[in-house]
Amino acid sequence: MSDSPFLNAEAGMSMSNFLVSSVHDMKNSLSVMASFLESALAQAPDQSAPLYQQTCQALYESQRINDHLIQLLALYKIEQEFYPFDPQEQNLAELADDALSRVANLARSNGVSLEYECPDDLNAWVDYELILGVLVQALHNALHYTRDSVLCLIAADPRGGITIRVEDNGPGFPDFLLRQGTSRDRGVSFETGSTGLGLYFAAVVAGLHRGGERGGSTHLENGGHLGGGCFCLELP
Amino acid sequence: MKIHDLPRPDFSKKSFLVVEDYEGMRGILRDLLGRAGTTRIDFASSGGHALAMLEKNRYDAVLCDLHLGQGKNGQQVLEEARLRHLIAPHAVWLMVSAEKTSEMVMGTAETRPDDYLVKPITETLLFTRLLRQMDKKKVLAPIEQAMRDHEYLRAMRLADQLLTAPNPHTWDLKRLKAELALLSGDLKQASAVFEEALSQRDLPWARLGLARILFQDGQLDEARRHLLQVTGGSRSYLDAHDWLARTLENLGDLDGAQVALERALSVSPHIAARQTSLGQVAARRGDTEAAARAFRRGIELGRNSPQASAEPYLSLARVFLARDENGEAAKVIGQLAGDMKGDSQAQFLARVMEIPIRLKTGGERAAHKLLEELAPTLRDDAHRLPPEMAFDLAGPLMQLGDMETTHAVFTSLLANHHEHPDYANRIRTLFAEAGREEEGMKLVEEATRTALEIMDKGVRLSREGKLDEALSLLREARHKIPTNPRLLLNHAYLLISYMEQRGRDLHLVKEALDCIQTARNLRPHEKRAGELLAKLEQVGG
Numbered sequence: 001m002s003d004s005p006f007l008n009a010e011a012g013m014s015m016s017n018f019l020v021s022s023v024h025d026m027k028n029s030l031s032v033m034a035s036f037l038e039s040a041l042a043q044a045p046d047q048s049a050p051l052y053q054q055t056c057q058a059l060y061e062s063q064r065i066n067d068h069l070i071q072l073l074a075l076y077k078i079e080q081e082f083y084p085f086d087p088q089e090q091n092l093a094e095l096a097d098d099a100l101s102r103v104a105n106l107a108r109s110n111g112v113s114l115e116y117e118c119p120d121d122l123n124a125w126v127d128y129e130l131i132l133g134v135l136v137q138a139l140h141n142a143l144h145y146t147r148d149s150v151l152c153l154i155a156a157d158p159r160g161g162i163t164i165r166v167e168d169n170g171p172g173f174p175d176f177l178l179r180q181g182t183s184r185d186r187g188v189s190f191e192t193g194s195t196g197l198g199l200y201f202a203a204v205v206a207g208l209h210r211g212g213e214r215g216g217s218t219h220l221e222n223g224g225h226l227g228g229g230c231f232c233l234e235l236p
Numbered sequence: 237m238k239i240h241d242l243p244r245p246d247f248s249k250k251s252f253l254v255v256e257d258y259e260g261m262r263g264i265l266r267d268l269l270g271r272a273g274t275t276r277i278d279f280a281s282s283g284g285h286a287l288a289m290l291e292k293n294r295y296d297a298v299l300c301d302l303h304l305g306q307g308k309n310g311q312q313v314l315e316e317a318r319l320r321h322l323i324a325p326h327a328v329w330l331m332v333s334a335e336k337t338s339e340m341v342m343g344t345a346e347t348r349p350d351d352y353l354v355k356p357i358t359e360t361l362l363f364t365r366l367l368r369q370m371d372k373k374k375v376l377a378p379i380e381q382a383m384r385d386h387e388y389l390r391a392m393r394l395a396d397q398l399l400t401a402p403n404p405h406t407w408d409l410k411r412l413k414a415e416l417a418l419l420s421g422d423l424k425q426a427s428a429v430f431e432e433a434l435s436q437r438d439l440p441w442a443r444l445g446l447a448r449i450l451f452q453d454g455q456l457d458e459a460r461r462h463l464l465q466v467t468g469g470s471r472s473y474l475d476a477h478d479w480l481a482r483t484l485e486n487l488g489d490l491d492g493a494q495v496a497l498e499r500a501l502s503v504s505p506h507i508a509a510r511q512t513s514l515g516q517v518a519a520r521r522g523d524t525e526a527a528a529r530a531f532r533r534g535i536e537l538g539r540n541s542p543q544a545s546a547e548p549y550l551s552l553a554r555v556f557l558a559r560d561e562n563g564e565a566a567k568v569i570g571q572l573a574g575d576m577k578g579d580s581q582a583q584f585l586a587r588v589m590e591i592p593i594r595l596k597t598g599g600e601r602a603a604h605k606l607l608e609e610l611a612p613t614l615r616d617d618a619h620r621l622p623p624e625m626a627f628d629l630a631g632p633l634m635q636l637g638d639m640e641t642t643h644a645v646f647t648s649l650l651a652n653h654h655e656h657p658d659y660a661n662r663i664r665t666l667f668a669e670a671g672r673e674e675e676g677m678k679l680v681e682e683a684t685r686t687a688l689e690i691m692d693k694g695v696r697l698s699r700e701g702k703l704d705e706a707l708s709l710l711r712e713a714r715h716k717i718p719t720n721p722r723l724l725l726n727h728a729y730l731l732i733s734y735m736e737q738r739g740r741d742l743h744l745v746k747e748a749l750d751c752i753q754t755a756r757n758l759r760p761h762e763k764r765a766g767e768l769l770a771k772l773e774q775v776g777g
Contacts, residue, residue: 024303024334031356032260035267066356073335077472082503084472086341087437089407094364101360125437129336129354211437 023073030066034059038105047109056109060140063106067137071201074130078204085208087125092154092162093118095128099135100152103143107150112143118154124162124235130205131164131235134218137198138166138231145170149226161211161236165224172222172229202233211236245363248273250370251293255279255286255300255313256332261355265299268362283308290322297366298323300349302333308541311339314349316542325380328369332357338472338503342441345383345415372405379412386749388420388766389773407433414445420773421766423449440466444476451483452761459483467496474500478510481517490521508538512548519555528555535568539575546572546582547622553589554628562596569593584613584620592632604636611641618648619719627662634670643679650683651717660684687717691726703734714751721762724755728768735775748772 037059044052077083096116107114135152142150146168153165199218206216214236224230252269254277256262262279269277278293280286283304290298302310310331317323331349333340340352350369353361373380375398382391395413399406410429417426427449433442443466450459463480466473477500484492497514501507515530534548549572556565569589576582587610594603614621614629621629626649633642646663653659660680667676690713697706710727717723731748735741749772756765 020335027334027355028258028261031264034356035264070335081469082338082471084336084338084341085440085470086336087439089436091404094368098358098361098364101358102356 019076020073023069027066027069030062030069034062034066037062041105041109052109056106059109060106060144063103063136063140067133067140068197070129070133071137071197074133075201075204078208085127085130087127087209089123090126090128090131092122092124092164093120095126095132095135096152096154099132099139102136103139106140107143110143111148112146113149114139114143114152115150116152116154118152119156122154122156122162125211126209126235127205130208131233134202134205134233135164135166137201138233141198142166142168142170142229142231146226146228151224151226153225157234161214161216161234164233164235166231167224167226168228168230169226170228172227173220178220178222202231206233206235209235245272245367247366248275250274250296251276251278253278253280253286253289253293253295253298253300255281255283255298255304255310257281257301257303257305261301261332264357265362268357268359271359272363282306283310283313286313287316287322290317294324295327296324297328297330297370299330299332299353302331302337302339311347312541315347318346321384325377325384326373328366328373330365330369338474342444342473342475345412368404372408375403375405376409376412383416386769387773388416389770392416392420392422392425411441418445418448419766420770421763421768422770423452423763438465440473440476444473444479447476447479447483448761451479452763456483456487460487467499471499471503474504474507474510478513481513485517485520490517493517494521494523494526505533506537508534508541508543508545508548511537512545512551515548515551515555519551524555524559528552531555535571535575544576546576546579546585549575550585550589550622550625553593554624557592557596557628560596562593566590566593566597581620585622585625588614588621588625588629591636592628595632595635600636603632607633607636607638607641611638614641615644618645619652619717621645621649623649623653623656623659627666630666646679647683647686648717650680651687652719654684654687654720655722687720687723690717691723694726694730698730698733703730703737706730707734719754719758721755721759724751724758725762725764725768727751728755728772732768732771732775740775745772745775 037055040055041052041059044055046052074083078085096118100114100116104114139150139152147170149169151167153163153167155163157163199220202218206218209216216233216235218231218233221230221232222228247269252274254262254265254269256265256279262281266277266279278289278295280289281304284307286298286300287308300310300313304310304313308316310333314329314331323329328351329349330351330353331340332353332355334355336352336354350373351365353365379391379394382388382394392413395409395416399409399413403409410433414426414429417423417429426445430442430445430449433439434446443462447459447462447466450456450462460480460483463476463483466476467480471477477496481493481496481500484490484496494514494517497510497517501510501514505511511530511534515527515534518524518527518530531548531552535552538544538548549568553565553568553572556562556568569586572582572589573586576586587606591603591606591610594600594606618626626645629645630642633639633645650659650663663680664673664676667673667679690709694706694710694713697703697709707730710723710730713723714727728748728751731744731751735744748768752765752768752772755762759765
């Protein structure tokens with residue numbers, strides 16, 4: 001970050017102010033847009049009409065933009081050392097409810113079965129907004145690539161801490177992605193057009209969650225319960 | 237495998253206030269709340285409007301956007317509503333924001349909302365949090381009431397009772413208990429909670445809590461170590477930066493203190509009090525440029541707000557006078573008089589500050605005239621002068637030959653601050669430089685002795701069981717020396733002993749409470765104030 005032009009104090013502040021205030025604005029507009037699209041879907045008479053499918057697609061795209069804005073803004077703040085990281089003891093079933101509800105409409109309109117498993121009394125120390133961001137992004141990704149089923153599994157880790165897995169029954173992650181892993185220094189993939197933002201964000205967020213000497217981590221694998229791609233997040 | 241299909245809560249009997257300047261968002265929240273059967277929703281589009289609504293109605297929950305465009309922001313609305321008791325003990329306050337910001341972490345029980353919601357807000361998020369917080373407030377309402385009655389021991393006992401059974405609000409309760417312990421001077425219990433929290437996770441609020449205790453205990457190096465750990469990785473923990481600056485200033489590291497304040501201001505530049513603190517540190521370092529800039533910002537931010545204070549105006553004028561920019565100083569004082577029209581204390585201070593300004597701009601006669609007008613008030617109510625202004629005034633008063641007022645001002649200053657480490661020396665030096673060394677020594681000695689004698693006499697009388705006499709002595713002393721924290725706390729202590737012997741009396745409780753609160757405002761980090769508050773609560777009736 002040392003060569004960032006934003007580091008200059010005055011310029012940094014004004015750039016940061018523009019960034020933050022325009023992201024506010026964009027997110028306000030997006031949430032209104034998304035809620036219009038959702039009520040349009042709810043009122044649609046014919047779910048097989050092309051217009052219905054296009055509205056679903058528009059909803060997915062608007063949510064993707066929202067995910068990216070959240071991630072960019074959080075990463076910018078983390079790297080500029082002003083993200084207010086604030087771990088709180090959080091009930092994970094509640095977190096899962098919130099995350100799944102954000103993608104439930106999309107799943108329904110795409111005909112994807114969406115379920116989760118989590119003990120009711122499982123708690124963990126997490127920064128709610130960051131972990132929610134990671135989880136929603138993983139769910140969006142899984143919904144996009146799955147055939148017809150997405151499963152979110154949250155469980156206590158016998159070594160201490162918790163694991164969160166988002167699994168699907170799609171074709172799975174391509175080999176090069178599995179090889180690259182989610183290390184923070186992987187570059188933009190021109191092969192797929194993926195910017196890698198989501199995975200980078202997840203890795204940074206996992207790393208911020210520390211318990212004693214241990215930090216959180218992420219990895220990708222294929223298989224799991226549904227035979228497709230699995231995104232795994234482990235937190236101490 | 238299962239899907240949680242949450243049943244919608246029933247909010248048909250609940251009333252809501254939605255404070256939101258963005259029309260689209262108002263519609264979304266109305267729609268969401270409507271799905272739970274709510275019909276009683278009021279809307280406010282600005283902070284001022286929200287306060288007016290809160291004055292008229294009691295709501296079960298308030299959903300308030302943090303950023304409200306022009307005027308007060310959501311945090312200011314919350315603090316003012318709490319201060320004016322416009323929120324019922326059971327009412328939930330959820331702050332809504334487009335992003336997670338540094339305002340959302342830390343803070344105290346008085347300044348934190350019950351929870352934050354970061355947009356986009358979904359039905360699940362809104363209902364889950366509302367239900368959780370409504371349940372929490374129901375459980376905590378008796379504690380909240382005790383806090384409103386300033387009965388922190390009772391509040392702590394209630395918290396302890398709740399903590400014996402498992403409940404979903406354990407950490408909220410523990411954190412609250414630690415804050416209550418701090419308020420009642422029980423540093424050990426507060427420490428225990430913070431240590432326990434730190435054994436779970438490196439939680440910034442717990443580390444800050446420990447640092448505050450170490451600071452109160454005078455262990456400044458240890459406090460600094462913890463504060464550097466909290467502030468090292470992130471500029472976001474604003475309170476921790478304020479405490480770091482305070483700690484470093486006390487350790488004599490003014491450069492470090494300035495850096496700490498500047499770091500916090502780079503994240504959140506809109507806090508008038510923090511700008512003023514930065515100005516003061518910069519001025520002490522002799523960096524008059526930075527000081528003037530910070531005071532100027534402090535003035536702009538405080539203007540027309542409930543946080544408006546004469547402090548940054550006076551400090552800025554002082555900087556200008558030191559740089560011989562007398563016209564600028566006069567302008568600032570004119571601004572103060574204009575901006576704080578309704579505040580008689582600010583008006584008085586603005587007039588007083590005009591004396592050195594007139595004198596420096598060659599208006600000796602005008603200065604003399606003004607002094608003649610103000611001298612009676614200065615002599616009788618010298619405690620109304622902030623200490624630094626007494627020093628501003630010293631040179632001009634001597635130059636104008638008014639030794640009587642000079643003596644009155646410094647006698648009052650020393651009597652009210654007899655424990656201050658520097659004032660006595662500064663006064664002696666000041667008199668010595670004016671060729672009045674002996675006079676200065678005598679003044680310092682007599683003024684300090686006055687305060688000490690009253691205290692000794694009070695202790696002696698109460699030991700002899702002459703409580704009535706002791707009480708009238710301290711009441712009279714308070715009249716003459718109203719802002720000496722030690723005397724105020726002795727006064728409160730005496731009132732408590734009095735009631736322990738003769739029974740609880742509502743007027744005396746109020747008098748003691750008033751002494752303790754005044755002392756606490758003067759010296760916020762004095763743990764004896766909390767201890768006395770606890771003792772006062774235990775006085776049987």
